[in-house]
Amino acid sequence: xxxTKTSDAETLRELIRxxxxxxxxxxxxxxxxGLLMTVSDAHALVELLHSPGLEPLALSxxxxxxxxxxxxxxxxxxxxxxxxxxxxxxxxxAVHLCLTEKGKxxxxxxxxxxxxxxxxxxxxxxxxxxxRILDSLPILIQAIPEPGSYSDSG
Numbered sequence: 534x535x536x537t538k539t540s541d542a543e544t545l546r547e548l549i550r551x552x553x554x555x556x557x558x559x560x561x562x563x564x565x566x567g568l569l570m571t572v573s574d575a576h577a578l579v580e581l582l583h584s585p586g587l588e589p590l591a592l593s594x595x596x597x598x599x600x601x602x603x604x605x606x607x608x609x610x611x612x613x614x615x616x617x618x619x620x621x622x623x624x625x626x627a628v629h630l631c632l633t634e635k636g637k638x639x640x641x642x643x644x645x646x647x648x649x650x651x652x653x654x655x656x657x658x659x660x661x662x663x664x665r666i667l668d669s670l671p672i673l674i675q676a677i678p679e680p681g682s683y684s685d686s687g
Contacts, residue, residue, distance in 0.1 A: 566646035573598060573606055575643050578615060578632065582640035586619075586629040597680035615639055 557565045564575045573596060580595050581587060587595075593603040607630065610616040615636030621627035632640060655663050 564643070564647070566643070566650040568643060568646060570639075571606075573602070574609060575647075577603075577606055577610065578636060578640040579643055581616065581630055581632050582637065582644070585631055588627060588629060592630060610636065 553559060557563065558572060561571060563569055564572055568575065576596055577592060580592060584591075584595075589603055589607060590600065592607075593600050596603065598606070607616065607618070611618065613635075614633055617631050617633055618628045619631055621629060658666065
């Protein structure tokens with residue numbers, strides 16, 4: 534029984550590794566859809582497009598990145614003129630992250646390019662198989678521990 538479990542684990546690991554490589558996630562300068570920015574920057578911009586006014590800690594949790602990694606990310610986005618950090622009116626210690634017009638344009642471009650990429654991918658898969666993939670990925674995502682909580686139990 535253990536051999537099968539290890540074999541399945543190895544198979545899943547190799548499939549995920551192949552996916553990561555094929556999708557271009559190891560490229561630290563471009564998104565999979567070819568935009569010149571890191572994947573984490575692109576994800577942050579889209580999160581802020583969908584949830585304007587997020588606080589840095591909430592963004593950190595959504596992205597699964599440490600607070601220090603998000604601080605560096607926010608500094609990059611601020612330097613590029615894509616975000617502003619606004620103090621909360623009621624709690625002057627709290628900061629809300631907002632996209633600038635430039636940031637909104639970039640986030641919208643990311644949305645368009647990524648939808649085109651994913652549409653292209655799905656068009657290469659038989660409809661029956663694409664449904665199976667779309668039904669299975671949430672199960673896989675749910676089974677993955679939150680970042681920072683990995684263990685070899687279970």
